[in-house]
Amino acid sequence: MxxxxxxxxxxxxxxxxxxxxxxxxxxxxxxxxxxxxxxxxxxxxxxxxxxxxxxxxIRKEEPSTPLKWINLSSLLILPPLNLMAPYFLSKYWKVNSPLVKQMIDVQFMWSILAPIVFFLGISLKLGNVFTIYLMAGIYLSNVFIILYNTYTLDQRNELGIRLKFSIF
Structure with a gap:
């Protein structure tokens, strides 16, 4: 209300x-x-x-449910789905919010950094077990980002992890 x-x-x-x-x-x-x-x-x-x-x-209102679902749609981890899902859901629900832009910016940056980290990690040639842990760590880092941002959307109507600059 x-x-x-x-x-x-x-x-x-x-x-x-x-x-x-x-x-x-x-x-x-x-x-x-x-x-x-x-x-x-x-x-x-x-x-x-x-x-x-x-x-x-002027206290901030409860964020709308679509914002939470738009953010959670990034759990489709494989790029470019983690970018396309929030974008298309925001268009479908007609949510025109700077928060959606920030969500997509964060996922875009993760999509760039994840392969770089992966290739740097495997170039160390520490074995198959390390590679599996590295892949799991990269995957879980994005899950953490998405879930933490969903939590802060719920609590403060803002993203807890966001970029200080805009990509798009």
Whole structure:
């Protein structure tokens, strides 16, 4: 539920009553409750009249389930499926979020680094057992990245492992 609506209902105000006491138009309140961002003067005024902190009104919402599934779709480990699955799912569900772009960037970087690490590892010629452990380690590193990002999406609505730069 939208935070503004939650605090408005907690104080038992209708949209019209909140509009009257705050001086913010009913239409603006409706837009904010529909998902438009709350900031500046409007944020300060509504927080004051609802007797809450500004941060409480702009607290991040629970991430949508499609974002979690888009991230988990990267578990199709073999490149390029770990890139294509999140991309096509985001288009199918019409999720246009910078988080999806970050997910694909992380998977793209993993797709580049995994073969490099593998070939460097086998060039050491430490035997078949080492190669199997190396492959398992590379595989599990991506599983960890995906599961950790799913966890942080759930907890903080952001990716825990992301790049400081953009690839796409």
């Amino acid at each position: 939208n935070q503004l609506k939650l605090y408005r209902e907690k104080r038992q105000f209708t949209q019209e009553e909140l509009s009257e006491i705050s001086g913010i138009s009913v239409r603006t309140i409706q837009r904010i409750e529909a998902g438009n961002p709350l900031k500046g003067y409007t944020l300060r005024t509504l927080a004051k009249h609802l007797e809450c902190a500004e941060e409480d009104l």
